[in-house]
Amino acid sequence: MAGKDRVASFNISKFSPPGIVNLDIGDPTIFESYWRKMGEKSSLVISGNQFLSYFSDSKNECWYLESKLEDEIKRLHSVVGNASVEDYYVVVGTGSTQLLQAALYALCPDDGSNPVNVVSAVPYYSSYPELTDFLRSSLYKWKGDARTYDEGGPYIEFVTSPNNPDGSIREAIVKNGQGKLVHDLAYYWPQYTPITSCLGYDIMLFTLSKCTGHAGTRIGWALVKDKDVAKKMAEFNTITTIGVSKESQIRAAKILDLVSDSCQNPGPDNFFKHGQSLMAERWEKLRKVVGQSGLFSLPQYPKGHCLFTGEFSTEAHPAFAWMKCNKEDIDDCEKFLRGFQIVTRTGRRFGSDPKYVRVSLVGKEEEFELFLERLLAIQEDF
Ligand code: PMP
Numbered sequence: 001m002a003g004k005d006r007v008a009s010f011n012i013s014k015f016s017p018p019g020i021v022n023l024d025i026g027d028p029t030i031f032e033s034y035w036r037k038m039g040e041k042s043s044l045v046i047s048g049n050q051f052l053s054y055f056s057d058s059k060n061e062c063w064y065l066e067s068k069l070e071d072e073i074k075r076l077h078s079v080v081g082n083a084s085v086e087d088y089y090v091v092v093g094t095g096s097t098q099l100l101q102a103a104l105y106a107l108c109p110d111d112g113s114n115p116v117n118v119v120s121a122v123p124y125y126s127s128y129p130e131l132t133d134f135l136r137s138s139l140y141k142w143k144g145d146a147r148t149y150d151e152g153g154p155y156i157e158f159v160t161s162p163n164n165p166d167g168s169i170r171e172a173i174v175k176n177g178q179g180k181l182v183h184d185l186a187y188y189w190p191q192y193t194p195i196t197s198c199l200g201y202d203i204m205l206f207t208l209s210k211c212t213g214h215a216g217t218r219i220g221w222a223l224v225k226d227k228d229v230a231k232k233m234a235e236f237n238t239i240t241t242i243g244v245s246k247e248s249q250i251r252a253a254k255i256l257d258l259v260s261d262s263c264q265n266p267g268p269d270n271f272f273k274h275g276q277s278l279m280a281e282r283w284e285k286l287r288k289v290v291g292q293s294g295l296f297s298l299p300q301y302p303k304g305h306c307l308f309t310g311e312f313s314t315e316a317h318p319a320f321a322w323m324k325c326n327k328e329d330i331d332d333c334e335k336f337l338r339g340f341q342i343v344t345r346t347g348r349r350f351g352s353d354p355k356y357v358r359v360s361l362v363g364k365e366e367e368f369e370l371f372l373e374r375l376l377a378i379q380e381d382f
Contacts, residue, residue: 021370022343026164026319028362030282031213034274044254051246061227062091062234064243072256073206073221079260080272081307082188084200088223089230092244093237096186096207096220100158101131101240103203103222106232107156107180108139117143117151120158121173123165123322123350125184128158145351146173153178159201160184162193165350165358166299167318169193186210187319191275194304194314202226208252210319212259212271213362219244219252263308272308279317282361282368286321289372293379297324321359327382333357340374 035042056066069092074085093099108116118132122145132142143149146157157179161170164187172181183201187193189211204223209215224230237243259271268274290296301316323344325333332354334346347356361368 020341020343021367021374023360023363023367023371024343024345026210026360026362028209028213028215028319029364030278030362031275032364034271035213038258038269042255042258044251046247046250051250054243056243056246061089061230062237064234064237064246065090065092066246066249066253069219069221069249069253069256072253072260076211076256076260077223079263080190080195081198082190082195083185083204083206083223084198085223088225089227091222091224091230091233091237092249093220093222093233094241094244094248095209095215095218096184096205096222097127097131098237098240098244099205099220099222099233100128100182100184102233102236103182103205104132104137104140104156105236106229107182107203109154112139112154114153115139115141117141117149117153117155118158119143119146119149119155119174120160121146121170123163123347123352123356124158125160125164126345126349129351149174152176155179156182158182158184160186162187162316162318165320165345165347165356166322167193167301167316167320168299189275190272190306190308191279192318193316194306194311195308196304196306198307200225203229208255210362212255214252214255217248217251217255219248276309276317279319279361280315283315283317283321285372286361289375289379290323292376293382294326295379295382296375297326298322317361319360319362321361322356323359324356331355337378340378342371342374 056064070090073090077083077085093102115138118140120128129142132140155174157172157174159170159172159181163170181202183204185204186207187210202225205220207220208217222233224233262269262271287298290298299322303313303315305312306314325336330336334344334357337344337357344357344359347353
């Protein structure tokens with residue numbers, strides 16, 4: 001997709017004309033009510049004399065990383081049990097979007113003569129092809145679907161689990177022995193999926209956006225096993241933005257601190273349990289509406305033993321609904337829904353069939369309810 005179209009889709013989300021229900025972008029405002037309830041506890045004052053320096057800790061591989069943020073990232077993973085932190089380097093980025101690019105840079109050999117192929121299994125996160133090819137790098141190039149990739153030589157595979165857009169739990173696909181993996185674990189948090197094991201991959205990416213809902217703070221982090229890879233990722237962030245905003249890092253640390261505290265005190269304030277019930281409620285309502293006719297269908301997810309909640313049969317409630325239109329004469333589900341003023345993202349953007357759309361389930365309550373109302377009305381007419 002051309003850059004121009006991509007920017008346009010962001011504009012729609014911000015300035016949606018009245019009447020349009022925009023469920024295209026996964027803007028995680030669903031968690032706003034929780035944070036409003038936290039009130040003053042989540043506030044932070046930063047004075048004019050703080051954070052003038054570019055530097056945080058020149059001895060760290062990631063020299064601009066605030067130690068408080070590193071501590072809180074490690075603490076949260078230990079509390080949730082979703083990823084190992086021991087012996088991992090933490091690299092922070094301006095969202096995990098910057099880290100995806102930093103990982104590509106870090107995993108390409110310095111002396112490679114040909115661009116390294118980058119793949120991910122269809123349906124893949126729509127930003128992967130865009131960010132891989134945007135600057136027409138000579139280091140790497142987008143090669144599409146990991147399932148049909150059959151070339152020899154070095155490659156990089158993005159493994160997204162749970163996957164955006166379809167919520168599936170994934171493992172690497174290509175096995176030619178020369179690959180490097182980037183595990184994008186943006187949604188591996190208890191509100192979306194049972195935490196079935198503590199992961200320990202070479203590069204694991206997380207983002208505050210999907211973890212706590214603070215997309216605007218633009219903080220992502222990578223847990224990296226190899227020191228040289230961590231160094232190269234930090235180098236990418238040095239060259240592109242000379243580090244990451246200290247204010248954002250300190251805010252992220254504060255938010256993560258509260259989330260970890262909330263998990264350690266039983267009660268209604270447990271952030272992930274609260275998030276899980278919000279997501280469960282939305283999925284229940286959506287399944288009920290979709291179940292009224294055979295016009296659309298949704299994926300089913302296996303239940304799992306969640307190590308975080310201790311429950312044996314925890315359901316997954318992905319951030320997006322990967323919805324299929326089953327009517328034979330409707331080939332383009334996104335266009336069809338747009339006719340009813342529902343904006344979604346077409347399956348095509350994920351390398352998949354236009355009979356599918358991705359619907360954000362993490363937006364505002366009013367928009368979600370309006371979406372259900374319209375979906376119900378559409379189904380009654382068919
Ligand atoms: N990875 C995945 C799978 C995502 O869905 C997103 C956000 N949509 C990102 C990475 C990037 O998130 P951010 O830049 O906000 O950290």
